[in-house]
Amino acid sequence: MAVTLAEVARKAGVSLATASRALNGSKRAVTPELRERVLAAAEELSYVPNAHAQALARSTTALVGVIVHDVSDPYFSEITRGIQSVASESGHLVSICSSFRDPVREMAYVRLLTAHRVEALILAGSGLDDRSYSQSMATQIESFTAFGGRVAFIGRHNIPGDAVIPDNVGGARLLGHLLAELGHRRIGVVGGPPLVTSSRDRLEGFRLGLADYGLELPSEWVRSGDFSRDGGARATSELLELLPDLTAICALSDVMAVGVLTALKERGISVPDQVSVVGFDDVPLASDVTPTLTTVHVPMFELGKRALSLALHGEGDELRVEHLPTQIVIRQSTSRCNV
Amino acid sequence: MAVTLAEVARKAGVSLATASRALNGSKRAVTPELRERVLAAAEELSYVPNAHAQALARSTTALVGVIVHDVSDPYFSEITRGIQSVASESGHLVSICSSFRDPVREMAYVRLLTAHRVEALILAGSGLDDRSYSQSMATQIESFTAFGGRVAFIGRHNIPGDAVIPDNVGGARLLGHLLAELGHRRIGVVGGPPLVTSSRDRLEGFRLGLADYGLELPSEWVRSGDFSRDGGARATSELLELLPDLTAICALSDVMAVGVLTALKERGISVPDQVSVVGFDDVPLASDVTPTLTTVHVPMFELGKRALSLALHGEGDELRVEHLPTQIVIRQSTSRCNV
DNA sequence: CTACTCCGTGAAAGCGCTTTCCGTATCGCT
DNA sequence: AGCGATACGGAAAGCGCTTTCACGGAGTAG
Numbered sequence: 001m002a003v004t005l006a007e008v009a010r011k012a013g014v015s016l017a018t019a020s021r022a023l024n025g026s027k028r029a030v031t032p033e034l035r036e037r038v039l040a041a042a043e044e045l046s047y048v049p050n051a052h053a054q055a056l057a058r059s060t061t062a063l064v065g066v067i068v069h070d071v072s073d074p075y076f077s078e079i080t081r082g083i084q085s086v087a088s089e090s091g092h093l094v095s096i097c098s099s100f101r102d103p104v105r106e107m108a109y110v111r112l113l114t115a116h117r118v119e120a121l122i123l124a125g126s127g128l129d130d131r132s133y134s135q136s137m138a139t140q141i142e143s144f145t146a147f148g149g150r151v152a153f154i155g156r157h158n159i160p161g162d163a164v165i166p167d168n169v170g171g172a173r174l175l176g177h178l179l180a181e182l183g184h185r186r187i188g189v190v191g192g193p194p195l196v197t198s199s200r201d202r203l204e205g206f207r208l209g210l211a212d213y214g215l216e217l218p219s220e221w222v223r224s225g226d227f228s229r230d231g232g233a234r235a236t237s238e239l240l241e242l243l244p245d246l247t248a249i250c251a252l253s254d255v256m257a258v259g260v261l262t263a264l265k266e267r268g269i270s271v272p273d274q275v276s277v278v279g280f281d282d283v284p285l286a287s288d289v290t291p292t293l294t295t296v297h298v299p300m301f302e303l304g305k306r307a308l309s310l311a312l313h314g315e316g317d318e319l320r321v322e323h324l325p326t327q328i329v330i331r332q333s334t335s336r337c338n339v
Numbered sequence: 340m341a342v343t344l345a346e347v348a349r350k351a352g353v354s355l356a357t358a359s360r361a362l363n364g365s366k367r368a369v370t371p372e373l374r375e376r377v378l379a380a381a382e383e384l385s386y387v388p389n390a391h392a393q394a395l396a397r398s399t400t401a402l403v404g405v406i407v408h409d410v411s412d413p414y415f416s417e418i419t420r421g422i423q424s425v426a427s428e429s430g431h432l433v434s435i436c437s438s439f440r441d442p443v444r445e446m447a448y449v450r451l452l453t454a455h456r457v458e459a460l461i462l463a464g465s466g467l468d469d470r471s472y473s474q475s476m477a478t479q480i481e482s483f484t485a486f487g488g489r490v491a492f493i494g495r496h497n498i499p500g501d502a503v504i505p506d507n508v509g510g511a512r513l514l515g516h517l518l519a520e521l522g523h524r525r526i527g528v529v530g531g532p533p534l535v536t537s538s539r540d541r542l543e544g545f546r547l548g549l550a551d552y553g554l555e556l557p558s559e560w561v562r563s564g565d566f567s568r569d570g571g572a573r574a575t576s577e578l579l580e581l582l583p584d585l586t587a588i589c590a591l592s593d594v595m596a597v598g599v600l601t602a603l604k605e606r607g608i609s610v611p612d613q614v615s616v617v618g619f620d621d622v623p624l625a626s627d628v629t630p631t632l633t634t635v636h637v638p639m640f641e642l643g644k645r646a647l648s649l650a651l652h653g654e655g656d657e658l659r660v661e662h663l664p665t666q667i668v669i670r671q672s673t674s675r676c677n678v
Numbered sequence: 679c680t681a682c683t684c685c686g687t688g689a690a691a692g693c694g695c696t697t698t699c700c701g702t703a704t705c706g707c708t
Numbered sequence: 709a710g711c712g713a714t715a716c717g718g719a720a721a722g723c724g725c726t727t728t729c730a731c732g733g734a735g736t737a738g
Contacts, residue, residue, distance in 0.1 A: 002398075002485070002486055002487075002694090003485070004693095004694060004695085005694065005695060006694080006695095014717075014718090015717065015718045015719075016694095016695080016696090016718080016719090017696080017697080017717070017718055017719080017720095018716085018717055018718075020695070020696060020697085021696090021697095021716095021717090024696085028697090028715090028716075028717095029715080029716075030716075030717085031715095031716070031717090034716090034717085046478075046481075046482040046485070048450060048453045048454050048482060048483075048486075049454055049694085049695075050395070050454065050456060050693085050694050050695070051391075051451075051454040051455040051456070052390075052391040052392075052394040052395045052400070052455070052456065052693090052694080052695090053391075053395055053693070053694035053695040053696090053723090054454075054694080054695060054696080055391040055695095055723090056389070056391045056392055056395060056693090056694080056695070056696090056722095056723045056724065056725090057694080057695045057696040057697080057722085057723055058695085058696065058697095058723085059341075059723065061391070070420070071410060071416050071419050071420060071423070071435075072413070072416035072417055072419070072420045074411065074413070077410050077411035077416050078411055080410050080411070080435075081409070081410060081411045081437070084410070084435075084436070084437055088436075088444075093434055093436070093451055093452075093455065094434060094435060094436070095432055095433060095434045095435075096410075096419075096423075096433060096434075096435045097423070097427075097432070097433070098420070098423055105427075111387060112390075112432055113432075114387045115387050115388055115389065115390040115393075116390045116391070116432065117389060117390070117391065139385075142385075143385040143387060144387075146341070146342070146385070147341055147387075148341075229623075229627075258627050261627075262627070265629075284568075285624060285627065288568075288597050288600075288601070288624065288627070288628055289627055289628060289629065290604075290628065290629030341724090343723095343724055343725085344724065344725060345724080345725095353687080353688090354687065354688045354689075355688080355689090355724095355725080355726095356687070356688055356689080356690095356726080356727080357686085357687060357688075359725070359726060359727085360686095360687090360726090360727095363726085368685080368686075369686075369687085370686065370687090373686090373687090388724085388725075389723085389724050389725070391723090391724080391725090392693090392723070392724035392725040392726090393724080393725060393726075394693090394725095395692095395693045395694065395695090395723090395724080395725070395726090396692085396693055396724080396725045396726040396727080397693085397725085397726060397727095398693065
């Protein structure tokens with residue numbers, strides 16, 4: 001059944017040690033002739049090394065773990081693509097877990113990945129800005145790093161570890177500028193979960209942007225969706241009720257913005273003629289909907305790439321935080337306010 | 340640094356064996372008092388077992404491997420969600436790999452996952468209907484199953500293994516019926532890569548559907564995209580050149596259909612007034628675009644769930660193939676032909 | 679009170695691999 | 709020819725854990 005290195009060695013008529021060296025092309029050279037014999041034997045028996053045994057012996061695993069909110073959310077799937085792209089270069093195997101922003105689940109996954117001694121652990125999404133959460137997460141992470149692995153966070157940095165974060169504040173600020181310049185004054189905001197750091201940053205940025213034009217954003221005009229399409233639609237209903245004459249809606253994620261678009265369409269409100277809509281992230285979806293979405297481009301793929309690179313090539317205790325620029329992309333969903 | 344079970348045992352003043360039993364709640368009971376001591380010691384040292392050592396000792400890994408075409412393609416991310424949902428129930432860790440339909444990459448991943456002795460291996464996407472490909476894939480798979488793992492394919496069954504496949508033929512046939520009934524006669528088709536089995540099935544189904552109404556589909560009217568948005572757009576250009584007076588386009592995947600929609604919009608062709616468009620899959624995106632897409636619903640999440648269930652609970656050599664029904668979903672992108 | 683069965687515990691044998699440490703054979707040099 | 713230096717193969721010691729096996733003490737029955 002399970003063919004082991006021992007059998008390969010026997011078949012090739014060499015010792016275990018030699019067989020191992022031949023297959024790994026180790027420092028220590030092996031006579032070409034022997035190497036060939038071993039390779040042939042391995043091939044013939046269709047030997048596949050046991051990664052666990054290797055991990056144990058080498059105490060290194062070539063594994064990386066990723067915990068995201070939800071793989072099927074385009075924001076995160078772009079990120080995982082980025083991660084995979086560097087992982088496949090470096091020969092690492094990627095384990096992806098979806099936490100659905102459930103702290104308990106998330107902790108469980110961190111522990112599981114710790115057990116697997118992944119060399120790098122990437123956490124994206126979640127990032128609750130909650131005392132007890134970050135407390136226990138921090139200790140959890142600590143017990144991970146104790147094994148020599150490195151963590152990298154994407155989009156948050158409230159817990160010790162490398163981090164790569166998009167310029168949420170700056171991007172959102174530009175959104176504020178844009179809307180202000182277009183003459184919008186009554187603007188509804190569909191934010192993310194209030195406890196999530198990136199929600200906060202984006203909201204704050206947007207506020208700042210409006211403030212730059214002397215505008216205020218009453219907090220009743222901010223509704224929080226949960227970064228989901230339906231959340232966006234729900235928030236839109238609430239907003240419309242509260243502020244029937246609004247002329248713009250700023251959704252702090254594209255997925256939610258799509259929900260906004262849907263809700264508006266259902267009510268026969270035309271975008272951008274009656275209401276302008278902006279999103280955030282620039283997921284592929286943003287350019288597929290009608291009208292195409294004005295949004296802030298977040299380099300998701302790059303975020304993933306950088307995060308893994310940091311974690312893989314980091315050393316020492318020095319933690320690096322990288323900020324990636326965002327930039328506004330103007331499409332069809334926004335226009336000058338005409339009331 | 341790395342705290343081992345031995346240290347926990349020492350700290351608790353028990354033997355290695357007892358410590359192990361206490362932690363695993365093994366058959367062989369342990370005196371409650373001792374168990375507590377061990378648990379406390381483990382907690383205090385923040386001990387996390389080494390999964391590799393466990394895997395080696397138990398020769399079982401609680402790991403499952405998944406190879407898809409591309410995680411960020413919504414079709415596959417829905418599938419992986421399904422997979423993860425059952426994996427998290429059964430406590431399995433999921434490793435996800437994107438092959439980008441590259442046979443070489445795919446093989447490499449199969450081998451890698453074999454090395455990790457995953458208990459279940461799910462393959463979705465690809466499925467080239469190519470002699471030499473399936474040949475070598477089959478032997479690769481064989482060397483995997485030799486270790487006691489099980490494979491499950493999603494959407495193909497040209498290689499021995501469990502499989503769960505959507506009713507591609509049936510669904511596409513309904514699409515044929517729909518378009519025929521709406522009076523369309525000049526219909527362009529945007530198919531998937533010709534070598535991929537599901538592309539073929541869908542194309543065949545569509546042909547059958549038209550045939551049921553006495554209509555023929557000249558093969559020049561079939562252009563193949565590559566299941567990508569841009570592929571869909573490109574194919575549309577070709578089709579339009581070849582068949583300027585077409586009244587409907589059938590895209591054999593939603594993502595391509597979105598490309599079709601975009602291309603049409605660019606040319607100022609209105610959907611569905613001038614041209615009807617249908618897709619396939621019913622990814623979330625399909626109901627986000629404008630007009631919303633008439634398509635065939637493929638139970639992707641379910642596909643993932645079933646595949647892993649099959650692989651996890653299968654036994655013996657008997658291979659099970661499950662067919663999941665598809666069903667047509669009529670939305671806004673189709674209308675009666677009015678020429 | 680002896681004989682016998684349970685049951686909790688520990689010692690030790692692996693699981694499949696890597697790698698250090700030796701031993702031997704080969705080579706180049708004086 | 710004799711010497712050290714070099715190179716390569718093999719034996720064996722782990723890596724961290726599970727599990728079989730053996731053991732001794734406690735409990736039950738005769």
